[in-house]
Amino acid sequence: MHPLNPNIMNIIQSCSSPSWGGLEMTALNTSVILAEKGHNVSIFCRKNSRLEDEANKCGLTTYPVFSSKSNIFYSILEISKYLNSSHVDVIHSHISHDLWSISPALYLSGKKPKFYLTKHLASGVGKKDIPHRLLYKKLTGIFAISNFIKDNVISTCPVNPANVHILHNSLSVDKYNIADYNTNSVKTKYNIPKENLVAGMIGRFTPGKGIEDFLHSIKLLEGKLNFPVTFIIAGEASYGEQEYAEGIFNLCEKLGLKDKVIFPGFIKNVPELLSIFDILVFPSHDESFGITLIEAMAMEVPVIASNNSGIPDIVKDGVTGILIPPKQPDKIADSLFYLLNNWEKRVYLGQNGRRCIEDKFNAETNIKILEKYYNGK
Numbered sequence: 001m002h003p004l005n006p007n008i009m010n011i012i013q014s015c016s017s018p019s020w021g022g023l024e025m026t027a028l029n030t031s032v033i034l035a036e037k038g039h040n041v042s043i044f045c046r047k048n049s050r051l052e053d054e055a056n057k058c059g060l061t062t063y064p065v066f067s068s069k070s071n072i073f074y075s076i077l078e079i080s081k082y083l084n085s086s087h088v089d090v091i092h093s094h095i096s097h098d099l100w101s102i103s104p105a106l107y108l109s110g111k112k113p114k115f116y117l118t119k120h121l122a123s124g125v126g127k128k129d130i131p132h133r134l135l136y137k138k139l140t141g142i143f144a145i146s147n148f149i150k151d152n153v154i155s156t157c158p159v160n161p162a163n164v165h166i167l168h169n170s171l172s173v174d175k176y177n178i179a180d181y182n183t184n185s186v187k188t189k190y191n192i193p194k195e196n197l198v199a200g201m202i203g204r205f206t207p208g209k210g211i212e213d214f215l216h217s218i219k220l221l222e223g224k225l226n227f228p229v230t231f232i233i234a235g236e237a238s239y240g241e242q243e244y245a246e247g248i249f250n251l252c253e254k255l256g257l258k259d260k261v262i263f264p265g266f267i268k269n270v271p272e273l274l275s276i277f278d279i280l281v282f283p284s285h286d287e288s289f290g291i292t293l294i295e296a297m298a299m300e301v302p303v304i305a306s307n308n309s310g311i312p313d314i315v316k317d318g319v320t321g322i323l324i325p326p327k328q329p330d331k332i333a334d335s336l337f338y339l340l341n342n343w344e345k346r347v348y349l350g351q352n353g354r355r356c357i358e359d360k361f362n363a364e365t366n367i368k369i370l371e372k373y374y375n376g377k
Contacts, residue, residue, distance in 0.1 A: 007038075009374055010086070012113075014044035014093040014102065015051055016066035016075075019239040020266075021204045022291035023120040024051045026169050027094040032058050033172065033367050044079065044091075044098070065101070072100050079105035088113040090374045094120060103138040114374060118143040118167070121288050122152040122309070133158040141373060143167040145289045146310030167370065168313065169289050170363040176298035181275035190262060192230045192276065197340055199279040200232030200262075202270060202292050205245040210283030210306065210326065212251060217281075217332035219255045224337060231257075234273060236266040274299040278346060279339050285326045287311055294361045297321070297353030302346045304335045314361075320353040 011034055015027040027043070028051060035041040045052045047064035055062045065078040079101055082088075091102060091113050099117065106115065115138050127136070141163045144150035154161045184194050192198065203209055211233060218231050237245035252261050267273050270292075274280070280296035282305040289310045296303050297320060305315050307323035315321040322339070324331040339346055 007375075008040065009089040010040045011374065012042055012044055012088055012091045014091060014098050015095050016044070016046050016098050016101070017051070017095055018046050018049050019204070020050040020054075021238070022169065022289065023094050023118075025291060026118070026120070027051065028054055028058065028060075029171070029363065030092075030367070030370070031055065031060055033363055034370075035060060037367065037371075044093075044102075066098075075101035076104045076108065080108045083109040083111040083113075090114045090116070092116045092118065092374075094118050096121075096123070099135040099138075103135040106138050114140045114376070116141050116143060116373065118145065119149050119153050120145055120169075122149055122286075123156045126156050128156075128158045139163070141165060143373075145169050146313040148310045148313070149288050165373070167366060168361055169291055169294065170361045170366040171291075171294055171298060171357070172363045173298055173358055176271050176274075176295065176357075178275055178300055181272055183276050186272055186276045190232075190264060190273075190276070192262070193228065196228045196230045197278045198230050198232060198276050199281060199336060199340065200234065200277060201281050201283075202232075202234045202267060202273065202295075203282075204235050204238045205248060206238040206241055207244060208285045210285055211248050213283045213327060213329045213332060214281050215248070215251055215255055215257060215261070216329035217283075217336060218257055218260065220329060220333035221336060225340060227340075229260075229340060231261045232264065232273075232277075233261060234264050234267045270295055271299055274301055277301045279304060279336065281332060281336070282306065282311070283324075283326065283332055284308070284311070290314060293321075294357055297350075298357040298361075300350035300354045302339060302349035302353065304332060304339070314356075316356075319349070320356045321349055 013027050013031045015024055017024055031041045031043055042061040043055050044065050045062050046066040052062045052064055065075050067074050117139055136158045142153055143165055144153055150164055150166055153164050187194055201214055274296055280301045280303045282293050284306050287309050293303055293314050303321035305311050305321055306326040308326050315323055317323040322335045324335055
């Protein structure tokens with residue numbers, strides 16, 4: 001800690017993922033807010049990753065200790081060198097794989113900073129063998145982003161349940177305001193007629209997100225709507241999944257939806273795009289949380305989401321959104337038809353969603369909770 005101000009900490013956020021999605025965004029956003037509060041924050045990341053690039057744009061110091069070739073021995077030595085040359089109060093990893101580098105580096109260096117792991121994804125295998133026990137032994141605690149993840153951590157990992165804490169992903173609510181955008185101008189930017197309603201998805205192009213289900217639901221609505229609707233699928237392929245993305249484009253064309261669906265690619269300013277959404281569709285087959293959901297709700301956009309895993313932690317059916325079974329395009333189509341034809345229900349869900357984010361998923365509140373754990377309080 002800072003010798004003159006014990007409330008200022010030297011913090012490392014860690015994420016070795018080469019992709020860009022919810023957990024990488026959480027690592028970056030957490031780092032930015034902690035830095036704004038006066039803490040000395042740096043990021044352990046993968047060399048030439050988007051996280052490294054985005055963090056540098058935000059003025060954060062990055063250390064690409066994870067090589068592109070996944071050389072764990074290189075990472076262990078680099079992290080150990082850093083720990084021996086710098087004072088670190090807290091290391092906070094956002095991906096379990098980083099334990100294979102950070103825990104050995106802590107053993108090697110002999111340093112004992114507080115060490116936390118946020119579990120963003122469920123584990124499908126047990127991790128209670130001796131190697132994992134040695135890795136997890138170095139952890140001070142684990143943050144689970146949903147009740148579903150907490151239960152999974154306790155059942156699969158060698159941890160004391162008392163050291164597993166719920167800490168939902170969150171966002172800076174004041175950065176999500178519909179009044180900040182001229183929706184007609186945004187529609188013009190995307191070549192969408194001003195009178196059109198807009199429904200869509202935002203997220204990575206990766207299997208299991210339900211993009212195919214959404215496309216099939218659009219096909220099922222063909223000829224049933226008496227007003228114009230533009231559909232949007234925003235995002236890009238995850239690392240190594242360009243072939244999957246091409247399959248999505250081909251499916252859209254095969255279904256005859258090429259003129260009805262816009263693919264704008266990666267979106268830098270998500271709130272801006274959400275400002276023209278009348279409905280967000282989130283048909284993921286198995287989702288631990290769903291950053292896009294809380295972004296849409298913060299922008300007062302009603303959501304249609306799959307009722308699985310961590311999503312019920314966010315969406316209350318009929319109150320802040322509509323929950324549907326996964327992998328059922330007909331249920332998506334039915335919910336879309338209902339909401340597209342029901343302006344009052346859209347407003348009701350959108351306003352309730354905004355209040356929910358302000359109450360439960362506000363980054364300022366979550367960072368204060370995080371600081372208490374970092375301080376050992």
